[in-house]
Amino acid sequence: MTIGKIIDGKAFAAGLRDKVALGVAAFAASQGRKPGLAVVLVGEDPASAVYVRNKGKMTVAAGMESFEFRRPAHIEEEELLDLIEELNADDRVDGILVQLPLPAHINEASVIAAIDPAKDVDGFHVVNAGRLATGQDALVPCTPLGCIMLLKDELGDLSGLEAVVVGRSNIVGKPMAQLLLAENCTVTIAHSRTRDIASVVHRADIVVAAVGRAEMVKGEWIKPGATVIDVGINRVTDTEDGKGRIVGDVATAEALAHVRAITPVPGGVGPMTIAVLLRNTLVAAHARAGLPAPEGL
Numbered sequence: 001m002t003i004g005k006i007i008d009g010k011a012f013a014a015g016l017r018d019k020v021a022l023g024v025a026a027f028a029a030s031q032g033r034k035p036g037l038a039v040v041l042v043g044e045d046p047a048s049a050v051y052v053r054n055k056g057k058m059t060v061a062a063g064m065e066s067f068e069f070r071r072p073a074h075i076e077e078e079e080l081l082d083l084i085e086e087l088n089a090d091d092r093v094d095g096i097l098v099q100l101p102l103p104a105h106i107n108e109a110s111v112i113a114a115i116d117p118a119k120d121v122d123g124f125h126v127v128n129a130g131r132l133a134t135g136q137d138a139l140v141p142c143t144p145l146g147c148i149m150l151l152k153d154e155l156g157d158l159s160g161l162e163a164v165v166v167g168r169s170n171i172v173g174k175p176m177a178q179l180l181l182a183e184n185c186t187v188t189i190a191h192s193r194t195r196d197i198a199s200v201v202h203r204a205d206i207v208v209a210a211v212g213r214a215e216m217v218k219g220e221w222i223k224p225g226a227t228v229i230d231v232g233i234n235r236v237t238d239t240e241d242g243k244g245r246i247v248g249d250v251a252t253a254e255a256l257a258h259v260r261a262i263t264p265v266p267g268g269v270g271p272m273t274i275a276v277l278l279r280n281t282l283v284a285a286h287a288r289a290g291l292p293a294p295e296g297l
């Protein structure tokens, strides 16, 4: 039995961050200021705090300005909207990321709607979602764009390929489907109500799993030679030391015997998400400065 390739997302992301850093240096030289990314974290979720710290470190490592805002979980929506207004008006800030999920008493859609679409480096604003869906220039959600980069690196032209996205979230599934469509794939979105999901997935040359359920996609679901992108990050607590481990949405060990290539978890899509966030911040900085889009990113 042959074994598929494990796609090194961590290495690809490091290469992308290096390219972004070159673009950042050129931007700073011509504009007399660094691109700036503001990250807003509401509440004390330890996992979220770790992500935010990593983002801050990598932002600075790429030569950009990092602004971090921590607010207590009980903050009122009004106050959060005021902060976003300030960041919209701040010329040092090219990108605004409000870490999700937000506490239940805050309306996420209202918060996202308050972000200037030109600074919406998550690509979550309806203006950017609509631009993506209609084939116009948009800020594109980081995780799906990172997945497309890995797929094109592995497969080259994606035209005509059968792609199945498992999961229909606004932040991954839907924009992923739009990006695959823009690459001329035949796209299916499968989800919790899909009948006979195994056979739907079995049609796919490209499988993108983004459901948030540990190892839900089984090895036998995968068509021989398919390429699998695993977006899931699920903490499971089945280890003896009680520390737990992180697994994806795909049963990777099983799938390896079927795939052409697959992304691991960790070390696959996760690092790409942060690298694309930096890329999007540089893209937003260029657009806001009236410069053409940075090349080769």
Ligand SMILES: Nc1nc(=O)c2c([nH]1)NC[C@@H]1CN(c3ccc(C(=O)N[C@@H](CCC(=O)O)C(=O)O)cc3)C=[N+]21
Residues within 6 Å of the ligand: 051, 097, 098, 099, 100, 101, 122, 142, 233, 246, 265, 266, 267, 268, 269, 270, 271, 272, 273, 274
């Ligand atoms: N507005 C918003 N935008 C986001 O992009 C966003 C968010 N909210 N909320 C939380 C999720 C989560 N997220 C991750 C980013 C990188 C890794 C990552 O780099 N993971 C590594 C390490 C995993 C580990 O060991 O913890 C890996 O997969 O190899 C994971 C998760 C971005 N998110």
